[in-house]
Amino acid sequence: MNLQSGTYYWPTTFPDAPSYPALEDDLSCDVLIIGGGSSGAQCAYYLADTNLKVAVIEKSTIGSGSTSTNTALLQYSGEKMFTQMINTFGTNYIERHLQLLKEAINEIELASNNVSIDCEFNRRDTLYSASCAEDVESLKREYEFLKQHNCELTFLTKEEIEAKYPFSRDAAIYSYNDAEVNPFRFTHGLLDYSARKGIRIYENTEMNGHHYDEKLGKMIVSTKNRCSIQARYIIFAAGYEGMEIKKEKKASFVSTYTVTTNPVEDLSEWYNRTLIWETARPYLFMRTTRDNRIIIGGLDDNTTHPEDRDSKLIHKKNKLIEEFNKMFPTIKVQPEYYLSAFYGGIVDGMPIIGKYEEYPNSYFLFAFGDNGTVYSQLLSKMIVKEIVEGNCPDLALYLQERPLLNTV
Numbered sequence: 001m002n003l004q005s006g007t008y009y010w011p012t013t014f015p016d017a018p019s020y021p022a023l024e025d026d027l028s029c030d031v032l033i034i035g036g037g038s039s040g041a042q043c044a045y046y047l048a049d050t051n052l053k054v055a056v057i058e059k060s061t062i063g064s065g066s067t068s069t070n071t072a073l074l075q076y077s078g079e080k081m082f083t084q085m086i087n088t089f090g091t092n093y094i095e096r097h098l099q100l101l102k103e104a105i106n107e108i109e110l111a112s113n114n115v116s117i118d119c120e121f122n123r124r125d126t127l128y129s130a131s132c133a134e135d136v137e138s139l140k141r142e143y144e145f146l147k148q149h150n151c152e153l154t155f156l157t158k159e160e161i162e163a164k165y166p167f168s169r170d171a172a173i174y175s176y177n178d179a180e181v182n183p184f185r186f187t188h189g190l191l192d193y194s195a196r197k198g199i200r201i202y203e204n205t206e207m208n209g210h211h212y213d214e215k216l217g218k219m220i221v222s223t224k225n226r227c228s229i230q231a232r233y234i235i236f237a238a239g240y241e242g243m244e245i246k247k248e249k250k251a252s253f254v255s256t257y258t259v260t261t262n263p264v265e266d267l268s269e270w271y272n273r274t275l276i277w278e279t280a281r282p283y284l285f286m287r288t289t290r291d292n293r294i295i296i297g298g299l300d301d302n303t304t305h306p307e308d309r310d311s312k313l314i315h316k317k318n319k320l321i322e323e324f325n326k327m328f329p330t331i332k333v334q335p336e337y338y339l340s341a342f343y344g345g346i347v348d349g350m351p352i353i354g355k356y357e358e359y360p361n362s363y364f365l366f367a368f369g370d371n372g373t374v375y376s377q378l379l380s381k382m383i384v385k386e387i388v389e390g391n392c393p394d395l396a397l398y399l400q401e402r403p404l405l406n407t408v
Contacts, residue, residue: 003241003341004065004066004340004341005341006338006339006340007337007338007339008068008069009293009336010068010070010182010184011063011184012337013120013184013185013290014182014188017184017185019062019203021202022203024225025227026228027055027230028053028218029052029053029200029232030052030054030233031054031233031234031235031387032055032229033054033237034207034235034237034238035057035237035238035239036057036058036061036191036203037062037065037067037187037239038063038067038376039237039365039367039380040056040235040237041062041186041187041188041194042111042376042380043235043237043365043384044056045194046381046384047194047384048199052387052388054198055200055229056199056200056202057202057205057223057229058201058202058203058204059205059207061203062188062201066240066372067183067187069339070183071258072180072181073371074105074179074181074373075105075175075178075275075371076102078370079349079369079370080349081141082094082146083138084349085348085350088349089402089403093403095149096394096397097350097397099149104374104375104378105177105377107377108186108377109179111189112189117185117192120181120185122179122180123179124180124272125178125272125275126173126174126175126274126275126277127156127165127172127271127276128175128277128278129170129171129172130169130170130171130278131279131283132170133170135279136170136171138279139173139279142173146175151175152176153174153175153176154173154174154176155173156171156172158170158171164271165269165270165327166269166327166329166330167328180275182289186373205224205227206223206224207221207224208222208223208224209221209222210222213230217232218231218361219233219234219360219361232361233361233362233363234361234362235363236354236363237365237380239367240368242364243366245364246364248352248354248364250352250400251345251347251366252346253345254282254343255302255308255312255342256299256300256301256340256341256342257301257341258295258296258297258320258341259295259296259297259320259321259335259337260293260295260335260336261293261296261336262333262334262336263292263293264292264293264294264331264332264333265292270328273287273288282299284296284320284323285297285298294331296320296321297320298320299319299320300343304342309340309342312340316340344366344369345368345369345370346366346368351368351369351375351398352400353366354366355400382395382398383395
């Protein structure tokens with residue numbers, strides 16, 4: 001699956017990242033995690049302190065897939081407003097979803113502090129602005145809902161925005177205590193932690209077949225290097241490539257574009273170095289990095305053809321820089337890294353834990369959407385809880401056939 005192309009910033013921040021061997025012998029384990037990106041690493045982290053025998057296989061190298069293109073803005077708010085999602089799922093459902101998302105950001109912070117590799121985790125505030133005057137009322141309703149549910153935020157008027165930033169918007173929600181992380185270092189940090197706890201990790205080990213053995217009560221996975229793996233449970237944490245194993249009808253894809261600039265000497269005009277995004281769809285978003293670069297992303301395109309996606313990269317790169325210059329005219333930037341990538345979402349705005357009859361004892365972690373890292377932390381914890389304890393009541397909220405309005 002041709003997921004992305006261009007040049008990638010995150011791997012340059014960790015040139016001496018740990019490496020792992022390829023699998024050379026058959027093995028048996030309790031849990032096999034397929035995928036060595038952030039989702040697989042988050043699952044491994046939660047399994048590391050159990051007594052289960054766990055293995056991770058990655059077809060390439062750790063973090064080389066969508067993890068390298070992840071911009072890792074860690075927020076509880078997403079593309080679909082919670083006030084919109086209530087119409088589909090009901091108030092109680094969305095209240096619980098919001099609570100779990102906030103807990104997941106705390107879990108990412110805790111995990112970042114637990115591992116020995118610096119994940120560049122920082123708490124950041126967020127400016128979520130109205131892209132046009134027509135969006136102000138819906139933004140106000142969202143603010144009221146979040147305020148009622150103990151979210152730390154402020155509603156900013158046009159004058160208040162202009163007092164803080166060199167650009168103007170009609171209104172904005174200013175949220176406190178969201179976060180950012182380096183997704184490449186975070187993934188390596190979690191897997192390094194897991195390896196030290198005894199989890200076996202294999203790079204350059206690609207699955208090329210799988211079936212369920214009823215007599216053994218196990219899934220049997222074969223690899224391209226002619227090894228066989230027996231596992232009581234499998235977690236398919238292969239990101240978008242998981243769709244090649246099991247197509248999920250609720251998922252859809254577009255193309256997205258990202259620029260990472262040169263380091264900037266003076267960011268004093270950027271109030272609190274907030275995460276920034278907007279109500280427009282597709283939206284523009286931006287954040288800063290530990291070494292004072294700026295990541296600008298968005299301008300999504302409906303194409304799902306890699307050649308078409310990539311042919312637009314230079315134009316989109318220039319457009320992203322142009323849009324940034326409109327907002328911060330005195331901050332001079334040059335694009336040093338830029339990429340195009342597929343971006344997956346779920347039609348109802350909720351991530352998915354896929355459990356399918358044809359895949360016994362298996363979980364598909366589809367943490368698609370703009371809050372992918374947060375979703376992955378949330379879903380991986382639930383999957384591990386069900387495997388270890390036999391039950392996780394909240395997991396039902398994220399199954400592919402989730403309960404809808406008035407059924408919860």
